[in-house]
Amino acid sequence: MSRSAHPAGPRHGDVLPEGHYAGPPADLNSLDPRVWSRTVRRNEDGVVTVGGRDVTALAEEFGTPAYFLDEADFRARCRDWKEAFGPGADVFYAGKAFLSRALVRWLTEEGLNLDVCSGGELATALGAGMPAERIALHGNNKSTEEITRAVEAGVGRIVLDSFQEIVRVARIAEKLGKRQRVQIRVTVGVEAHTHEFIATAHEDQKFGVALAGGQAAEAVRRALKLDGLELIGIHSHIGSQIFDMAGFEVSARRVVQLLAAVRDEHGIELPEIDLGGGLGIAYTPDDDPREPREIAAALRDIVGKECAAAGLAVPRLSVEPGRAVVGPTAFTLYEVGTVKELAGLRTYVSVDGGMSDNIRTALYDAEYSVALVSRTSDAEPMLSRVVGKHCESGDIVVRDAFLPADVRPGDLLAVPATGAYCRSMASNYNHALRPPVVAVKDGEARVIVRRETEEDLLRLDVG
Numbered sequence: 001m002s003r004s005a006h007p008a009g010p011r012h013g014d015v016l017p018e019g020h021y022a023g024p025p026a027d028l029n030s031l032d033p034r035v036w037s038r039t040v041r042r043n044e045d046g047v048v049t050v051g052g053r054d055v056t057a058l059a060e061e062f063g064t065p066a067y068f069l070d071e072a073d074f075r076a077r078c079r080d081w082k083e084a085f086g087p088g089a090d091v092f093y094a095g096k097a098f099l100s101r102a103l104v105r106w107l108t109e110e111g112l113n114l115d116v117c118s119g120g121e122l123a124t125a126l127g128a129g130m131p132a133e134r135i136a137l138h139g140n141n142k143s144t145e146e147i148t149r150a151v152e153a154g155v156g157r158i159v160l161d162s163f164q165e166i167v168r169v170a171r172i173a174e175k176l177g178k179r180q181r182v183q184i185r186v187t188v189g190v191e192a193h194t195h196e197f198i199a200t201a202h203e204d205q206k207f208g209v210a211l212a213g214g215q216a217a218e219a220v221r222r223a224l225k226l227d228g229l230e231l232i233g234i235h236s237h238i239g240s241q242i243f244d245m246a247g248f249e250v251s252a253r254r255v256v257q258l259l260a261a262v263r264d265e266h267g268i269e270l271p272e273i274d275l276g277g278g279l280g281i282a283y284t285p286d287d288d289p290r291e292p293r294e295i296a297a298a299l300r301d302i303v304g305k306e307c308a309a310a311g312l313a314v315p316r317l318s319v320e321p322g323r324a325v326v327g328p329t330a331f332t333l334y335e336v337g338t339v340k341e342l343a344g345l346r347t348y349v350s351v352d353g354g355m356s357d358n359i360r361t362a363l364y365d366a367e368y369s370v371a372l373v374s375r376t377s378d379a380e381p382m383l384s385r386v387v388g389k390h391c392e393s394g395d396i397v398v399r400d401a402f403l404p405a406d407v408r409p410g411d412l413l414a415v416p417a418t419g420a421y422c423r424s425m426a427s428n429y430n431h432a433l434r435p436p437v438v439a440v441k442d443g444e445a446r447v448i449v450r451r452e453t454e455e456d457l458l459r460l461d462v463g
């Protein structure tokens with residue numbers, strides 16, 4: 001993720017290292033299918049379309065900036081995941097990547113389960129009709145209210161993150177006369193190769209209970225003693241935007257080893273394991289993500305082998321992809337406002353959104369691609385930096401990108417692969433109004449999350 005050659009990025013005329021912005025793409029008008037959602041095309045007028053609708057008409061109808069979500073692609077990816085893991089496993093979509101009522105309905109229809117990590121996500125899931133038994137509640141510091149609502153609703157599992165929470169959830173369940181199905185989240189001590197802020201399985205961070213030093217075994221001991229809890233398994237999530245399967249394999253191995261230790265100590269075979277989410281997607285054509293069926297095969301293989309070695313029955317497996325399901329299915333559409341050429345450096349192309357609709361570039365040094373989508377151009381490639389309209393020089397949407405040199409105010413630019421962690425991490429910085437999410441399918445476009453208005457902002461300002 002953090003792969004920029006140097007923070008300032010390349011400059012006009014720099015000779016760039018092979019494989020890293022090795023130069024402009026052969027054809028700036030082409031749309032690489034690795035980064036664009038599956039129904040995106042360019043029509044005979046040179047205008048990009050999604051779900052059969054062209055972006056100039058979409059911009060006219062819904063305004064910019066806006067996220068356009070390719071519903072057919074989203075549903076297809078849900079099915080890809082579901083089919084890859086098969087009937088013996090469960091796929092929990094991680095709602096933190098992006099959640100809305102329409103999306104919950106699609107997930108429900110496509111047979112995915114849902115991981116929520118806050119009261120707000122839980123309310124959205126339940127309100128849109130996701131059956132409670134298909135919901136998992138996560139979080140390293142769930143409030144008493146959140147736990148109570150989840151237990152009352154009858155969620156399928158709560159993933160316990162600390163010793164305090166083991167007792168807290170047990171007490172709440174007992175008080176409500178229930179026995180809550182739970183998993184214990186363990187940190188397996190894997191250094192995931194991703195940005196530090198989104199790696200979660202090394203020991204020095206806030207999530208889970210460490211396998212090291214016997215902490216996880218102690219958590220199991222305590223959970224097994226409490227009447228309010230039904231311990232169904234062990235959970236591990238190693239981080240996010242990961243391409244290398246090696247970390248997942250180590251994680252699977254260590255989780256199965258814990259199951260074996262639990263069997264040896266307590267004579268119980270815990271029936272489930274969850275290996276979390278974190279599978280990477282392509283933000284630029286240089287990224288090379290694994291397909292769900294490769295991931296499923298690799299995980300099944302390692303879990304099967306480890307269980308055989310330990311003499312354990314293979315537990316029911318679940319995974320929690322967020323980004324890999326929704327990330328590739330949306331792009332953000334912006335209108336160009338100003339174009340500023342800095343001689344010998346680069347050209348700054350300012351769009352009408354920025355860090356309030358995509359904080360990932362500023363926060364994680366994330367790389368994105370961008371294309372001129374309202375027309376084609378034969379102009380020379382121009383080394384550009386796509387920036388927003390916020391009052392910070394770090395307000396960068398795409399750090400280094402080639403755009404045609406004739407890009408001008410009024411053009412529409414689209415940044416692909418913004419389905420995950422863009423709208424869900426959007427802010428009102430500078431009192432920006434958060435953009436809408438528009439679902440497009442079979443020539444129909446409809447708003448599923450509407451654009452914020454100044455009235456929305458002022459409603460909260462009660463001084």
Ligand code: LLP
Nearest residue numbers: 094237240241277278279320321322323421
């Ligand atoms: N399960 C658990 C317990 C998680 O904490 C997460 C993500 C997921 C599943 C889903 O991970 P995914 O498949 O989407 O990578 N805001 C960051 C990502 C933070 C991920 C937090 N947890 C970003 O924009 O890259």
